[in-house]
Amino acid sequence: MQAIDARLLRGAAVPTAVAGAIAVVLCTVLVGGKGLIGALLGSVIVLAFFSVTIVIISRVAQSQPQMLLGYAMLTYLGKVLFLAVLLVAFKHTSLFHFRSFGFTMLGLTLVWLAAETRAVLKTKIFYADPSAIPDSLKPAAPARPESTAESEPTPFGGR
Helix, strand or coil, rough: CCHHHHHHHHHHHCCCCCCCCHHHHHHHHHHHHHHHHHHHHEEEEHHHHHHHHHHHHHHHHCCCCHHHHHHHHHHHHHHHHHHHHHHHCCCCCCCCCCHHHHHHHHHHHHHHHHHHHHHHHHHHCCCCHHCCCCCCCCCCCCCCCCCCCCCCCCCHCCC
C-alpha cells in the first residue's frame, strides 16, 4: 500500500471508529444490550467494507492501473450484494436491535464519506506522476549566453 493510500485510510477510519464508539455507547444507553450488539456489528461492517475497498484499489493501482475502474465497480457490487445478504439473513433476528444496526451503519457511512473527502482534499495527489515524464518532453533549461554585452560586467558599476 502506498503512503498516500495509508493516509487516506487513516484519515477516514479514525473519525469513523470514534463515531462508531459514540454510536455504540449511545445505542447501549438508549436500547440496552441488543443496541450494543447492533451498533457494534454495524460499526464493524462499515469499517470493514470501506477499508477493504481502499486496500483493493491501492493494490490494483500499483499492479494494473488500467483495471482500476473495473475493480472499483466490482468491489462496490460485492459490498452491495454482501450487505443485501446480511440484511435478508438478519431480517427476523432477535440477536440485536435492528434499528440501532441500521442507523449506526447509515451514520458511520456518512462520517466515512465526509472524512475521506476531507482527507482527499487535504492531500496533494498528482494526477500524473512527475517522475514518469520522459526527458525528451521536459522543458529545456534556458540557454545562457556565453558572452554578450548584457552578461558582461560593466566597469564602475554603470550601464
